[in-house]
Amino acid sequence: MTASEPGSPLGLHRVLAPAGVLPQAAWQLDSRPSLWPDEVRVAVERLNLDAASFRQLREATGGAAADMRAEVCKIVAERGKMQNPVTGSGGMLTGVVEEAGPESPLGLAPGDRIATLVSLSLTPLVITDGLADWNGRSEQVPCQGHAILFGRSIATVLPADLPGPLALAVLDVAGAPALTSRVVGRAADSGPAGPGGPGAPDGPVVAIIGAGGKSGSLSAAAARRAGAGRVIGVVPSEAEAATLHAAGLADEVVIADARDPVALAAAVHGAGGPAAVTVVCVDVPGCEGGAVLATADGGTVIFFSMATSFTAAALGAEGVAADVTMLIGNGYVPGHARLALDLVRCEPGVRGLFEARVNEGTRDGKVEA
Amino acid sequence: MTASEPGSPLGLHRVLAPAGVLPQAAWQLDSRPSLWPDEVRVAVERLNLDAASFRQLREATGGAAADMRAEVCKIVAERGKMQNPVTGSGGMLTGVVEEAGPESPLGLAPGDRIATLVSLSLTPLVITDGLADWNGRSEQVPCQGHAILFGRSIATVLPADLPGPLALAVLDVAGAPALTSRVVGRAADSGPAGPGGPGAPDGPVVAIIGAGGKSGSLSAAAARRAGAGRVIGVVPSEAEAATLHAAGLADEVVIADARDPVALAAAVHGAGGPAAVTVVCVDVPGCEGGAVLATADGGTVIFFSMATSFTAAALGAEGVAADVTMLIGNGYVPGHARLALDLVRCEPGVRGLFEARVNEGTRDGKVEA
Numbered sequence: 001m002t003a004s005e006p007g008s009p010l011g012l013h014r015v016l017a018p019a020g021v022l023p024q025a026a027w028q029l030d031s032r033p034s035l036w037p038d039e040v041r042v043a044v045e046r047l048n049l050d051a052a053s054f055r056q057l058r059e060a061t062g063g064a065a066a067d068m069r070a071e072v073c074k075i076v077a078e079r080g081k082m083q084n085p086v087t088g089s090g091g092m093l094t095g096v097v098e099e100a101g102p103e104s105p106l107g108l109a110p111g112d113r114i115a116t117l118v119s120l121s122l123t124p125l126v127i128t129d130g131l132a133d134w135n136g137r138s139e140q141v142p143c144q145g146h147a148i149l150f151g152r153s154i155a156t157v158l159p160a161d162l163p164g165p166l167a168l169a170v171l172d173v174a175g176a177p178a179l180t181s182r183v184v185g186r187a188a189d190s191g192p193a194g195p196g197g198p199g200a201p202d203g204p205v206v207a208i209i210g211a212g213g214k215s216g217s218l219s220a221a222a223a224r225r226a227g228a229g230r231v232i233g234v235v236p237s238e239a240e241a242a243t244l245h246a247a248g249l250a251d252e253v254v255i256a257d258a259r260d261p262v263a264l265a266a267a268v269h270g271a272g273g274p275a276a277v278t279v280v281c282v283d284v285p286g287c288e289g290g291a292v293l294a295t296a297d298g299g300t301v302i303f304f305s306m307a308t309s310f311t312a313a314a315l316g317a318e319g320v321a322a323d324v325t326m327l328i329g330n331g332y333v334p335g336h337a338r339l340a341l342d343l344v345r346c347e348p349g350v351r352g353l354f355e356a357r358v359n360e361g362t363r364d365g366k367v368e369a
Numbered sequence: 370m371t372a373s374e375p376g377s378p379l380g381l382h383r384v385l386a387p388a389g390v391l392p393q394a395a396w397q398l399d400s401r402p403s404l405w406p407d408e409v410r411v412a413v414e415r416l417n418l419d420a421a422s423f424r425q426l427r428e429a430t431g432g433a434a435a436d437m438r439a440e441v442c443k444i445v446a447e448r449g450k451m452q453n454p455v456t457g458s459g460g461m462l463t464g465v466v467e468e469a470g471p472e473s474p475l476g477l478a479p480g481d482r483i484a485t486l487v488s489l490s491l492t493p494l495v496i497t498d499g500l501a502d503w504n505g506r507s508e509q510v511p512c513q514g515h516a517i518l519f520g521r522s523i524a525t526v527l528p529a530d531l532p533g534p535l536a537l538a539v540l541d542v543a544g545a546p547a548l549t550s551r552v553v554g555r556a557a558d559s560g561p562a563g564p565g566g567p568g569a570p571d572g573p574v575v576a577i578i579g580a581g582g583k584s585g586s587l588s589a590a591a592a593r594r595a596g597a598g599r600v601i602g603v604v605p606s607e608a609e610a611a612t613l614h615a616a617g618l619a620d621e622v623v624i625a626d627a628r629d630p631v632a633l634a635a636a637v638h639g640a641g642g643p644a645a646v647t648v649v650c651v652d653v654p655g656c657e658g659g660a661v662l663a664t665a666d667g668g669t670v671i672f673f674s675m676a677t678s679f680t681a682a683a684l685g686a687e688g689v690a691a692d693v694t695m696l697i698g699n700g701y702v703p704g705h706a707r708l709a710l711d712l713v714r715c716e717p718g719v720r721g722l723f724e725a726r727v728n729e730g731t732r733d734g735k736v737e738a
Contacts, residue, residue, distance in 0.1 A: 010631075010689060012631065020628075020629050020630075020631070020632075021628075021629075021630065021655065021658065022630050022658040022685060022688065022689070023688065024658065024681065024684050024685045024688040025630075025655060025657075025658055025681060025685065087680065088678065088680035088681065088684070089680055089684065090684065117687075118687060118688050118690070119684045119687055119688055121680075121684050121688070122684070122688040152689055152690055153688075153690075154690045175687065259389075259390070260389050260390075261389075261390065261391050261394075262379075262381065262389070263389075286390065286394060288394075289390070289391040289393065289394055293379075303679070303697075306679075306680055306683070308679045309457065309679065310672070310675075310677045310678065310679040310682075310697060311456065311457035311458055311490075311675055312393065312394060312457065313679075313697045314675070314697050314698055314699060314700060315393050315457070315458065315459065315488045315490050315491070315700065316391060316393045316394065317697075317699045317700070317701060318486075318487060318488055318544065318699060318700030318701040319391065319392065319393040319487050319488055319490070319491040319522075320379060320391070320521055321487070321521055321522075321523045321701050322699075322701065323699075323701060323702060323703055324699065325696065325699070326696065326697035326699055327694065327695065327696060327697070328672075328679060328682045328683050328686075328695035328696070328697060329683055330683060330686045330687060330691075330692075330693065330694070330695055331683060331684065331686070331687030332686060332687040332690050332691065332692060333692060334692055
């Protein structure tokens, strides 16, 4: 490898196996620190594992810190990236730019503190500290090592007005509110009010499954801004319902197990549904059928959960003769980082939920003294 | 079980395990022949395994007829339905109505020869002949036994003017041309021509990945009818390219391995792309990245393949910062059966491809004398 060889903006030159696939689909990446001319190397400070991956790791290892650390280190050592082999998902990271290749189009300079907006599942990564500072209880993982950005990767300089762990948590799920905003905005623009129960005000009814979580709370706030007539927040427990009520992000808060299709649909219908737009933000498998049944004919389901099964969604909708549009939640929508950060800045309810979530893992995921 | 107990139109009363899920998501269904009041029992004549399931079964068993028969019979005996445990997918069936419950809303009467339009993955099924007449080489499986339709299942009486195996093959993939038609029609209506290379005529550029197959050829014909300016058909081999050329369903025919993202994107771009709408109709895993790269910013990818990975699509698009809308191909769109049958009736190119495909398994899947 020399700095004069041309690289691929997609990072194809970093794919070790299997040959010819994109970095996201690869089993193993070349994570060496020396750069191709259009790459950037980042000194990693913190990883943010995606929710589905974190849950899988905790359940598979039992959750002990040492086992969690060992498992993540093993995956990264083997694959050259943090892509959970079971869920296929990754997360993102924050760090400081160490070196930017002369042909990098990203506009980054050494010393910039940034967050990556592409998944860890395609980002070459080396961990050098064994994750010694991670307590295993938070999705946020203090980490030393380096990561590589490609020419077509996206990254954003961290905002100066928000704490780093908070910004990281927000940026990790920035695609969800952006796509929700787009879909709800189109539904609101398309003329008559979306389907809603008696008394539903103008504007489409939007159901957010998992509205108390990170992507869920942001999506609820984004839906309201985009013109939703009624936002129905679905949560799994009384405790989450109380928190969501207090945050004021939903017009109706209902409790249901998203894996129970009949209960989920009944809860949404009872709260003013069916929904014109249903947004699935929970990180457990088996929510496809309920989401479809909660949605009106002609409506749209957006699946953001990495635990979504393509087949279950496709055949589930067909199986109940539901004419719903089902979207795979693309994590990239232009302007998504700014939109998500603005929501956290301007919506105290969203900010409160995020701060509580970020602090859940004691001391932001660091081991206790 | 008595005929007076109320059933669920979704078939929840037939779910044996796990409790509370929809029949599609269930591991095991109750496939007993006695009916709830809103059910219909069908004497099965023929199963049509979906392409991803058939391929998986053939690869797992080696393809010998006895092994294929044993494997399908084992799945159905264990699960009470034909849902491939690896792919999660099913297929559909044809047969003759034996009995319709007094409260069935489907409008079927004993003696009607029908095709089910809901997946086998949620249809209670019993096989009584050991599939003795199946040669294991065709997706179409001559079969004796019974199947159950729920109140909300959909079925259609087979057309009198088309051979049964042909109609079955068409109806199996009827969702694909219907959804393609809707998406291409909207793209065509939305004002200026979709993105296309120099010289692209008005109307969106549509790429059909796997245009020589069943869902692919129907989708190509549907795209053209819906206003596509240019239809690019992608096939894996010279032989399929020649067949597709002869059928006249695509303006451009290109050869590429859909699992090679760079090659696939280059082929589509070279033929007048990127596409405003890309339709994925191939039954092999690993086509997500190439489909995204073949699509213009602001465009749409429709995934019909049951081999699609939700995570690979979501993270793949994010990983290359592609602002594309990604749809899970819903097998149900109102009017889909009529639209698909009309295409086969009116488009000799589509009909020729289907007839060749149906006859591929010698004597329509029957064992040779």
